Amino acid sequence: MLRLDRIVTRGGDTGETSLADGSRLPKNHPRIQVLGALDETNTAIGALRVTCADRPEIDALLARIQNDLFDLGADLATPGTARRGPALTEEYLAKLDEAAGNLNETIEPLRSFVLPGGTEAAARAHLARTIARRAERDLVALAADEPISPIHVRYLNRLSDVMFILARHLNDNGRADVLWMPGGG
Template sequence: MGNRLSKIYTRTGDDGSTGLGDGSRVAKDSARVTAYGTVDEANSAIGLVLACDIPEQVRTVLVSVQHQMFDLGGELCIPGHAAIGDADIQRLEDQLDHFNADLPPLKDFILPGGGLAAAHCHLARTICRRAEREVVTLSHHDAVRPEAIRFLNRLSDLLFVVARVLARASGHGEVLWNHERRKG
């Protein structure tokens, strides 16, 4: 295992820079730091879902996803490092297909809500989408493996489907967008 932090503050970032995993230093507002920081934020939002009362099958998947998100953050923090692969993306697709199989087809847009766990899952989904956009922005400046972008794309889809599952499991049900409300 790598170095353990015995002292949390180092003062090395007081100048607005931070160290990457390869030892180089960059500005804290660089595209790379923004990208892996938002991956970390999405991971924290998934932690909020896990803090709720959710079905064990969903919990198992989301805990696994949290580990993969940490791997992805490491990949983004260490230029040239590879941690997410096609098998990780395939696993997300398989889980997505599994959870989606029992859901009714969508006929309307769904609003974020449907109980606390589902609402937290929708928040995690939107943060994941932002992380995806920021990784795409990073890819315009630096090399980013396409697997990173594909992983975030599939994960946000999985989080949408899981939010639907959680809304139904909670008894709140999905909150449908009422597009007819403005007529009349």
């Protein structure tokens, strides 16, 4: 288990931060941007979990996703070296695909584009979806300059899909979705 004795290290006071291998990067480096967006995604999912505490199957899905995001972050925080612990695999993608399929079976077919909103839980799922999309864009930008596992991009793409489907599920299986009305309705 990881043990952190000190949180305030002052190591980042000069605008740099350390990676797991001890190397340092400026805080605006594309790799650090991705790690920050993953942290924001994870935090948004944590806020969503608060509203889903009475739904054990959804809470369990979200808890697994939060741990997956830490695994993804650990992969990215250890560039060019093998890290200890699990790296993202096809199994992670299969679990997201299964969750998407299970949730999708219960929701109404789309009749229009969906605006973020509806229930509080659905709105939080939409927020997590958009942050996951930003993390995906940041990761694609990093992948243009550095070798990145294609599973990482695929995972974030699937995650945002799952968050969209979950938002619809949390909106009374799509019946309480807020639909786009061209021209403002």
